[in-house]
Amino acid sequence: SQQGEEDPQALSIQEGENATMNCSYKTSINNLQWYRQNSGRGLVHLILIRSNEREKHSGRLRVTLDTSKKSSSLLITASRAADTASYFCATDAIDYDYKLSFGAGTTVTVRA
Amino acid sequence: ETGVTQSPTHLIKTRGQQVTLRCSSQSGHNTVSWYQQALGQGPQFIFQYYREEENGRGNFPPRFSGLQFPNYSSELNVNALELDDSALYLCASSFAGADTQYFGPGTRLTVL
Numbered sequence: 170s171q172q173g174e175e176d177p178q179a180l181s182i183q184e185g186e187n188a189t190m191n192c193s194y195k196t197s198i199n200n201l202q203w204y205r206q207n208s209g210r211g212l213v214h215l216i217l218i219r220s221n222e223r224e225k226h227s228g229r230l231r232v233t234l235d236t237s238k239k240s241s242s243l244l245i246t247a248s249r250a251a252d253t254a255s256y257f258c259a260t261d262a263i264d265y266d267y268k269l270s271f272g273a274g275t276t277v278t279v280r281a
Numbered sequence: 282e283t284g285v286t287q288s289p290t291h292l293i294k295t296r297g298q299q300v301t302l303r304c305s306s307q308s309g310h311n312t313v314s315w316y317q318q319a320l321g322q323g324p325q326f327i328f329q330y331y332r333e334e335e336n337g338r339g340n341f342p343p344r345f346s347g348l349q350f351p352n353y354s355s356e357l358n359v360n361a362l363e364l365d366d367s368a369l370y371l372c373a374s375s376f377a378g379a380d381t382q383y384f385g386p387g388t389r390l391t392v393l
Contacts, residue, residue: 173323200380209369211283211386212324257323261380267337268314269373269382271323 173258173272181278188245190275192258193238199261201234202269203243206255215243215256248279283307285374285385293391294362302357302388304372312336312377313355315347318369318387330355331377359390367392 173194182188192201200219204212218225218234218241225232231244245252255276259269284307294300306313312331316324326339330349344360353374359366369389373382 202381204384209320209387209389211285211371212373212384213283214381214383217380259323267329268326268339269316269324270326271316273321273323 173260173270175256175258175272175275177275178273179276179278181280182248183280184248184250186248188248188252188277188279190243190256190277192241192243192272194241194258194260194270194272195239196260197263198236199263201232201241202259202261203230203232203241204257204259204271206257206274207253212257245277248277250279250281253277253279283383283385285372285383287370287372287385287388289388290386291389291391293393295393296362296364298362298392299358299360300362300390302359302370302372302390304355304357304374304385306353306355306372306374307383310374310376310383311353312375312379313349313353314373314375314382315355315357316371316373317341317366318371319365320368324371327357362392364392366390 202217203215255274257274286305314329315327318324328338329336348356369387373384375382
C-alpha cells in the first residue's frame with residue numbers, strides 16, 4: 170500500500186501559469202520529499218522538507234507541510250514546457266526510516 | 282545526472298525465468314535501495330542494503346533477493362518471474378542515515 174496520495178492525478182496548464190499539487194499521508198514522518206519523473210525514467214530529487222518545517226523554497230518551487238493535517242503541497246511557479254513530468258511525494262516514516270513511501274503521483278502537462 | 286547507473290536498460294523475460302538487475306551507486310554512497318514501479322503507480326520499496334547486509338524489506342516475497350558488494354554496487358535478483366513482475370525497477374543510493382536518495386534511470390523489465 171502507498172503511504173502518500175497525490176491530488177490531482179493529472180493537471181494541464183498553460184506555460185507561465187502556476188501548478189499546485191497536494192499530497193496526503195497517513196503516519197508520522199521524519200521528512201517529506203518531492204521527486205520528478207520524466208517519461209518513466211529515473212526520479213530526480215526536487216526538495217525535502219523536515220517535519221519541524223512549515224514552508225521551503227527552491228528556485229521556482231515552494232513546498233508547504235502541515236503535520237497536523239498530514240498534508241503537503243508543491244507549487245511550481247511560472248511553469249515551462251520542461252516542467253512536464255510526473256511528480257511524486259515521498260515520506261520517510263518515523264518507524265521505517267530506511268525506506269521512502271511514495272504516492273501514485275500527479276502528472277503535469279505544460280502546454281506551450 | 283545523479284551518478285547512479287543501472288543495467289540493463291530494458292529486459293524481456295518469460296514467466297518462470299530468473300533475472301538479475303545491476304546498480305552502481307553514486308561515488309561515496311554506502312547504502313542502496315531498490316524500488317519497483319508498476320505502470321501508472323508510484324515506486325514501491327523492495328529492500329535496502331547497507332554494508333552488504335539487508336537493512337530493511339518491504340512487502341515482497343522471498344523470490345526477490347539482493348546483494349551488495351564491497352564497492353557498494355548492488356544486484357536485484359528475481360526468481361520464478363510472474364507477469365505482475367513487469368515494471369520499472371529503480372535503485373537509489375545514499376549515505377547511511379541521509380534523508381535524500383539518488384535514483385538511477387531504472388531497468389524496464391517485461392515478463393511475457
